[in-house]
Amino acid sequence: MRLMSWNVNGVRAAQRNGFLGWLSNSDADVVAIQETKASPDQLDQSLISPPGYRSFWHSAEKAGYSGVAVYTRVDPLQVTEGIGAAEFDREGRVLQLEFRDFVLINAYFPNSQREHARLPYKLAFCDAMLKHCARLGKKGKNVVICGDFNIAHEEIDLKNPKSNRDNAGFLPEERAWMTKFLAAGHADVFREREPGPGHYTWWSYRPGVREKNVGWRIDYHVVNRDFTDRV
Structure with missing residues (x-):
């Protein structure tokens, strides 16, 4: 099964920038997207039911905010919105699909935001996810x-670690949680296979940043370690 993940912002x-064409050409069995910023009733049918795919959505109560969705060519056995905690589920942050051999969590x-305003909330979410x-x-x-x-876990996961030590996404508390999460029997699939630098998933919109590859690796596929031989 071919799985893909993308924060579509x-x-x-x-959709206006060619998402459906990309999806059609991806040959992915399952595509998980984040930050949908929409609920299904705001979307046209081409986004809800593209050829060959079913879609499932978990949207935030606040309009135009957060939200996750999954497109799948394989029928799930069960679909669950959220993790059973209202303070997180109202923001549409987790969608869980159970398949025959594994449970997929799209998160x-x-x-943490500037001035670390939401750091306590984020760490509470992280601990809830671990549990x-x-x-x-x-x-x-x-x-x-x-x-x-x-979260950029290690210094190798962003271009400029020294200048970002006090910035959201690279805070000691966030990195410590990621270390704890992996130590609890999970594997960072990409890093297990690629130990080198220069691989990122997010770049700011400042001019020249993408061209110079000044990025962060904050998007992951993580599996329980006993399942790594199936990846």
Whole structure:
């Protein structure tokens, strides 16, 4: 099964920029998207049911904010919105699909924001996610967590670590949680296979930043370590 993940930063904007053509050419069985910034009733049918795919959505209560969705060519056994915690679920941050061999968690982790205003909220979300994955593990489920974690884990995961030590996404508390999460029996699939620098998933909109590859790796595919031989 081919899985892909993408923070689209607004699915309607992504549609205008060719998202459906990309999806058609992706040959992906499952595509998880984050930051949809829309609910299904705001979208046309071409986004809800593109050829060959079903879609599932978990939108935020606040209009135009957050939200996650999954497009799949494989029918899931069960779909669950959120992780059972109202303070997080109202922001539309997690969508869970259970397939025959694994549970897919599509997650959009909170941003700690400037002045670290939402750091306590983010860390609470992170701990809730860790506990949720642990519960699934105790049930004997293999887990694939993909999405935008809004965390660059190690210095290798961003171009300029020294100048970003006090910035959201690279705070010591965030990085420590990611270390704890991986130590709890999870594997960062990309980093397991690619130990080198220069691989990023997010770049700011400042001129020349993308061309110079001044980026951050904040998006992940993480699996329980016992499942790595299936990746």
